[in-house]
Amino acid sequence: MQDVQLLDAIERFLRGEMSTEEIASFEQLRKSNPEVDQKVVEHTMFLQQMDQFADWKNFKSTLHDVHIQLLESGDIKEEAPKATVIQIWRKYKRVMAVAASIAGITTLLIASMATYYAQKKTGQDFERLSKVIKREVDNKVNALDNKVEARFSKGPENTPVKFGGTGFLIDGKGYIATDAHVVLNASSVVVQNSKGQEFRSKVIYSNDKTDLAILKIEDADFRSQGPLPYGIRKGGSELGEQLFILGFPREEIVYNEGYMSAKTGYNGDTLSVQIGVSANPGNSGGPVFNKNGEVIGIITARQKAAEGVVFAITAKNIFRSLEEIRKDTAYQNIRLTLNSSIRNMDRVAQIKKIEEAVFMVKAY
Amino acid sequence: MVQSVKTDSTDEKALLKGLAVNDRKSVETIYKLFYNMVQSLILNNNGSADDARDIFQETVIVLYEKAKSGSFELNCQLKTYVYSVSRRLWLKKLQQQQKYVPNIAGLDETVPVEEEVESHNQLNSEFQMMEKAMLHLGEPCRSLIEAFYLQKKSMTDIAGHFGYTNADNAKNQKYKCLMRLRKLFFAEFKNNDV
Numbered sequence: 001m002q003d004v005q006l007l008d009a010i011e012r013f014l015r016g017e018m019s020t021e022e023i024a025s026f027e028q029l030r031k032s033n034p035e036v037d038q039k040v041v042e043h044t045m046f047l048q049q050m051d052q053f054a055d056w057k058n059f060k061s062t063l064h065d066v067h068i069q070l071l072e073s074g075d076i077k078e079e080a081p082k083a084t085v086i087q088i089w090r091k092y093k094r095v096m097a098v099a100a101s102i103a104g105i106t107t108l109l110i111a112s113m114a115t116y117y118a119q120k121k122t123g124q125d126f127e128r129l130s131k132v133i134k135r136e137v138d139n140k141v142n143a144l145d146n147k148v149e150a151r152f153s154k155g156p157e158n159t160p161v162k163f164g165g166t167g168f169l170i171d172g173k174g175y176i177a178t179d180a181h182v183v184l185n186a187s188s189v190v191v192q193n194s195k196g197q198e199f200r201s202k203v204i205y206s207n208d209k210t211d212l213a214i215l216k217i218e219d220a221d222f223r224s225q226g227p228l229p230y231g232i233r234k235g236g237s238e239l240g241e242q243l244f245i246l247g248f249p250r251e252e253i254v255y256n257e258g259y260m261s262a263k264t265g266y267n268g269d270t271l272s273v274q275i276g277v278s279a280n281p282g283n284s285g286g287p288v289f290n291k292n293g294e295v296i297g298i299i300t301a302r303q304k305a306a307e308g309v310v311f312a313i314t315a316k317n318i319f320r321s322l323e324e325i326r327k328d329t330a331y332q333n334i335r336l337t338l339n340s341s342i343r344n345m346d347r348v349a350q351i352k353k354i355e356e357a358v359f360m361v362k363a364y
Numbered sequence: 365m366v367q368s369v370k371t372d373s374t375d376e377k378a379l380l381k382g383l384a385v386n387d388r389k390s391v392e393t394i395y396k397l398f399y400n401m402v403q404s405l406i407l408n409n410n411g412s413a414d415d416a417r418d419i420f421q422e423t424v425i426v427l428y429e430k431a432k433s434g435s436f437e438l439n440c441q442l443k444t445y446v447y448s449v450s451r452r453l454w455l456k457k458l459q460q461q462q463k464y465v466p467n468i469a470g471l472d473e474t475v476p477v478e479e480e481v482e483s484h485n486q487l488n489s490e491f492q493m494m495e496k497a498m499l500h501l502g503e504p505c506r507s508l509i510e511a512f513y514l515q516k517k518s519m520t521d522i523a524g525h526f527g528y529t530n531a532d533n534a535k536n537q538k539y540k541c542l543m544r545l546r547k548l549f550f551a552e553f554k555n556n557d558v
Contacts, residue, residue, distance in 0.1 A: 004539040046546055047513075052487070053494045054514040059386050059428050063421045066391045075392075076399045078413040 006036065010043045166247040166286035167191060167215060168295070169357040170232060170318060171334050172225035174199075174217035177318055178285030178361050179300055180206045183213050186363035191217060194253045194355050201361075205325050210271055210317045211300045213285075214325060215361070229353035230287075231340040233294040233315050239263065243275055245299060246351065247286030248360035254283075255351060258310070265311040266301065272313045273297055279310045285361055288312045293342040293350045376442045383424075384431035394424055398443065402450045409454065419457070423450040426484045440475050448474040452481045490553075497548035505541035512538055 012018050013026055030037040070076045089096070165182030169175065176191060183189050189201045199219035206213040237243075241260040246253055258277025265272025275288060279302055288297040297312030318336070325331045342350045382390025399420055406416040426449050430436040438445060451474060498506055504526060511517045511525065523534035 003543060004536060007539050007542065008535065043546075046549070049490070049494065049549075050513045053491055054516075055386070055432070056425070056487075056491050057514055059425060060421070062386055062388060062391055063424055066388065066395050067417060067421070070392065070395050070399075075396050076403075078417070079403060079407055 006039060007043060010040050011047070013040075014044060014047065164248070164282055164363070165284040165361045166282065166299075167359045167361040168246075168285075168287040169225065169228055169359075170214070170295075170336055172228055172357075173333070174201075174222055174224065175204075175331075175334055176201065176215040176217065176359055176361070177287075177298060178213050178215060179298065180208050180211045180213040181300075182285045182361050183215065183363045184208075188364045189215060190362045190364070191215065191359040192362065193359050197221065204328075204331060205321055207321060210313055210321070212298065212313055212317050212321055214321060216331075225357065227341070228337045228357055229340070229342045229350075230289065230293045230295055230357070231337045232318055233290070233296045234319060234338070236263065236314070236316075237273065237290060237296045241296075242291045243277065243288055243296070244291075244347070245277055245279065245283065245286055245288050246354060246358045247279070247283035247299065248358075249280035249282035251360075253355060253358060258308075261309070265313075266303070269311070271317060272300060272311045275310050275312055276308050277310050278308055282360075283310075287354075287358065289350075289354070293340040293345070293354065376438060379442070380427070380431040380436065380438070383428050384434075386428075391424065394427070394446075395420075398423075398446045401443070401447060405447070405450060406454055410458065411454065415454075415457070419450050419454050422453055422484070422488075425488075426453075426480055429484060429487065430480060444475055445477070448477045449481065452477050456481065456485075493552040494549060497545055497552050500548050501541065501545055504537075505544065508534070508538050508541050509545060 167176040167178035192198045199217045199222045201215040261276040262274035286299045287295045303309040402420040403416040519531040523531045528534040
C-alpha cells in the first residue's frame with residue numbers, strides 16, 4: 001500500500017493539490033530518500049508520457065472524425081482504389097512497353113522473315129516446277145515434232161500404227177529379231193531405238209509357226225553398231241534361272257525381272273518356254289536375257305487367265321531361221337554373236353549396254 | 365469546396381497554433397488544403413486510398429507535434445512542408461514493405477524533413493507500445509485509466525460511472541491499475557529496446 005500512497009502523493013504534488021506543509025515534507029522525503037526521489041522522477045516521466053499519449057490519441061480521433069466528416073460533406077474524396085491490374089500496369093508501364101515493343105518487333109521480324117522465305121521458296125518451287133513442266137512439255141513437243149517429222153519421212157502418210165512390239169539386234173549391221181505376229185501383214189515397218197530415232201526396215205524373214213521374224217534396217221541414217229554386247233544362246237536354260245526382259249510396252253523402254261518357269265511353252269510347245277515375269281502388250285518380240293546377258297528367247301505371248309505366265313520362243317529358233325535366210329545370197333553375211341561381253345557386269349551396266357540394241361517395232 | 369486559396373504566412377501560423385491545441389477547425393482547414401495533394405501523391409506511387417489516409421494523418425500528426433513543441437520555424441510554404449513529410453513517410457513505408465520503390469517524380473520541391481520524420485517515428489513507436497500495454501491491461505483497468513488519464517474525468521465521476529462506492533475506492537483501484545500498466549509498458553519498452 002505504500003506504493004499506492006506514494007503514487008497518490010506524486011500525482012497530487014504534480015497537480016499542485018498539496019498544501020505548502022505537505023510540499024515541504026514531500027520535498028524532505030525526496031531529499032532524504034533517494035529511492036523515493038527516483039520513483040518520483042520515474043513516475044513524472046511516465047505521467048508525461050501518458051499525457052502525450054492522451055494528446056496523441058485525442059488528436060488522432062479528431063483527425064479520424066474530421067476525415068469522416070469531410071468525406072460525408074464531400075470536401076475531400078477518396079479516389080476509388082485503383083484496381084490491382086491498373087496498379088501493376090502503372091508500376092510496370094515502362095517495362096511492359098519495352099517488352100511489348102520488343103515482342104512486337106520480334107514477331108514482325110519473324111513473320112516477315114517467314115513470309116519472305118516462304119514466298120521465295122514457293123516461288124522457286126513454282127518456277128522450278130514450271131520449268132520442269134515447260135521442259136517436259138518442250139521435250140514432248142520436240143519428240144512429237146520429231147515423231148511427226150519422222151512419221152512423215154519414215155512411215156507411210158496418214159496411216160496409223162497397226163501394231164507395236166519390240167525387237168532387238170541380232171547383228172550390229174542392222175538385223176533385228178522380233179515376232180512374226182508383230183509385223184504380220186504390215187505394209188511397212190519402222191523401228192525406233194531408245195533415243196527416239198526411227199529407221200525404216202524390211203521384213204526379210206517371217207515364220208508364223210515359230211512366230212519369229214527377222215527385219216533388216218534399210219535406212220541411210222542407220223550406222224552399223226559393230227559387235228553386240230550380248231550373245232545369243234544356242235543351248236537351253238535351266239528351271240529357276242534368273243531372267244530379265246527389256247521391251248516397249250510404252251513409249252519408253254521398260255525393264256522387268258523374272259525366272260524360268262517351264263521348259264515348254266503353251267500346251268507343251270517345245271519351241272518355246274514359259275517364264276514368270278510380268279509382261280504387257282508391246283513386250284512382244286522383246287529379248288529375254290539370262291543373268292549373263294545372253295539372249296535365251298523372244299517373248300511371244302502371255303496367258304490371259306493367269307498372271308505372270310509368259311511364253312517365249314527359244315533363241316535356238318533364231319539359229320534355225322538363219323539357216324533359211326542365208327539361202328538368199330544377199331544375207332549371207334549375217335553373223336550371230338555367241339559370247340556375251342557383259343557377262344560379269346552388274347545389271348545396270350548390262351542394261352546400259354543392251355539398251356541401244358533394243359528397238360520398238362512399229363508396223364503400218 | 366476545396367479551398368485552393370493560397371495561404372499567407374500569418375494564416376499558416378494561426379493554423380499551426382490551432383493545430384497545437386487540437387482545434388477542430390484548424391484540422392479541417394489543413395485537411396481541405398492538402399488532402400487531395402497527398403492522396404494523388406500516394407495513388408500515383410503504388411498506394412491505395414487507405415494508404416493515402418494513413419500517410420496524410422501521420423503527416424498532420426508530425427505537424428501537430430512540431431506545432432506543440434513551440435520551436436517550429438516554418439521557413440517554407442506549409443504546402444511544401446506537408447508534401448515533403450508525406451513523401452518521406454511514404455518512401456519509408458514502401459521500403460518497410462519491401463515494395464518496388466518508385467522514383468517519385470520530383471515535380472514539387474521538397475525540404476529536408478528527415479529529422480522530423482525520425483523523431484515522429486520514435487514517438488510513434490512509444491505510443492504504440494503504450495497502446496499495446498493498454499490492450500494487455502484488460503477491463504476494467506483500461507477503462508478506468510482511459511477515463512482518468514485520457515479523458516481527464518474527475519475521480520467522483522469515475523466512481524459513479526464505474527459503480528464504486530466512493531472516490532477513494534476508485535482511486536485505489538486506479539493506482540493498482542496504473543502500477544500494472546507501468547509494469548507492462550516498461551516490459552514492452554525493454555523488449556523493443558533490446
